[in-house]
Amino acid sequence: MLDFAVWLSETEWSIALHESLYLYPWIESTHVLSICLFFGTLLFVDLRLTDKVFNNLSISEMNRKVLPLTVFGFLVMSVTGLLLFYAIPVRNYQNIFFRIKMILIVVAGINAFFFHRRMSKEAKVWDKDSSIPRSMKNSAITSLVLWSLVIISGRMIAYNWFDCDRQPQPRWINELTSCEVDYSLFEGIDGF
Amino acid sequence: MVSKELLDIFYILEDTFIGEYVRSSIWLFPVIESFHLIGLGILGGSVVIMDFKLMNLIFRGTNKIYILEQTKNFFIFGLSLLIFTGVPLFLSEAVKCYYSQAFWIKMIGLVIGVLFVYFVRNPLIVKKEGTILILIGFVSFSIWTVVAASGRWIGFS
Numbered sequence: 001m002l003d004f005a006v007w008l009s010e011t012e013w014s015i016a017l018h019e020s021l022y023l024y025p026w027i028e029s030t031h032v033l034s035i036c037l038f039f040g041t042l043l044f045v046d047l048r049l050t051d052k053v054f055n056n057l058s059i060s061e062m063n064r065k066v067l068p069l070t071v072f073g074f075l076v077m078s079v080t081g082l083l084l085f086y087a088i089p090v091r092n093y094q095n096i097f098f099r100i101k102m103i104l105i106v107v108a109g110i111n112a113f114f115f116h117r118r119m120s121k122e123a124k125v126w127d128k129d130s131s132i133p134r135s136m137k138n139s140a141i142t143s144l145v146l147w148s149l150v151i152i153s154g155r156m157i158a159y160n161w162f163d164c165d166r167q168p169q170p171r172w173i174n175e176l177t178s179c180e181v182d183y184s185l186f187e188g189i190d191g192f
Numbered sequence: 193m194v195s196k197e198l199l200d201i202f203y204i205l206e207d208t209f210i211g212e213y214v215r216s217s218i219w220l221f222p223v224i225e226s227f228h229l230i231g232l233g234i235l236g237g238s239v240v241i242m243d244f245k246l247m248n249l250i251f252r253g254t255n256k257i258y259i260l261e262q263t264k265n266f267f268i269f270g271l272s273l274l275i276f277t278g279v280p281l282f283l284s285e286a287v288k289c290y291y292s293q294a295f296w297i298k299m300i301g302l303v304i305g306v307l308f309v310y311f312v313r314n315p316l317i318v319k320k321e322g323t324i325l326i327l328i329g330f331v332s333f334s335i336w337t338v339v340a341a342s343g344r345w346i347g348f349s
Contacts, residue, residue: 069250
């Protein structure tokens with residue numbers, strides 16, 4: 001995987017993107033705007049399931065009207081996110097917060113998959129008797145917490161508290177982030 | 193745009209206890225920044241839902257005043273979180289902000305956006321019908337898009 005990231009970093013477009021004066025900031029701004037669209041609309045979809053907002057609208061109706069915006073936000077967020085990764089692949093790949101973010105996205109994705117699978121089957125029943133199962137409410141809250149953590153960890157990627165080129169740093173960090181380190185250089189330093 | 197008096201004030205603001213405290217911590221700025229982004233998301237959600245409704249892009253057939261009632265508290269909460277987190281971020285690098293064009297665009301956009309929402313958009317949602325509301329929704333959405341995008345550009349200054 002590291003070899004792949006290194007290969008990506010050496011491609012012409014990756015270098016151009018990384019060194020561009022305006023394109024990279026524009027992509028990052030679009031990434032932030034799409035996060036707002038995605039998270040902001042998801043907030044209403046999830047809170048509808050907890051009966052906190054839009055109680056006059058059925059769950060099916062709420063999903064039909066708002067979810068397309070959430071999906072659109074997610075798609076733009078994913079494309080711009082991939083481009084941001086492509087611009088600096090090695091550093092991102094070896095960044096602890098990037099890895100945490102990816103794990104959180106996978107967990108949030110699994111939660112969303114089961115959440116929407118059940119919702120698509122049962123939403124019409126909930127529309128009629130207006131009793132949403134407790135587990136669905138919990139899943140909605142879990143979704144919001146997970147995506148908030150994704151935003152927080154994503155923001156942290158920009159900071160280099162832990163970076164492969166900032167040595168010495170704890171071995172467990174190096175191992176978690178696939179840093180290739182020659183420890184013989186740090187002999188005599190506490191902890192190495 | 194350089195005004196000696198204003199710049200002096202920004203220096204004083206940067207030297208305040210909060211500014212010093214945030215600056216001296218390696219993790220505080222990023223953590224506050226993360227919650228700033230979450231605040232932006234909450235405000236963004238309320239703006240998108242209300243303004244897209246006004247532009248007839250979503251919630252066709254749903255009462256616009258009902259949408260306003262459902263989104264207005266999220267707007268207030270998102271805005272409060274933005275201000276609550278934005279102030280310490282600003283104080284920690286006030287002088288940098290002073291020289292940042294993006295910062296001034298964001299601040300002017302923020303003031304215009306808040307005034308527009310409370311003195312133009314929300315009152316007209318209650319009083320008016322028809323095409324004017326499409327324009328109102330478009331203007332409001334555009335202002336808030338500029339605020340969000342220019343905020344990100346402060347970091348690139």
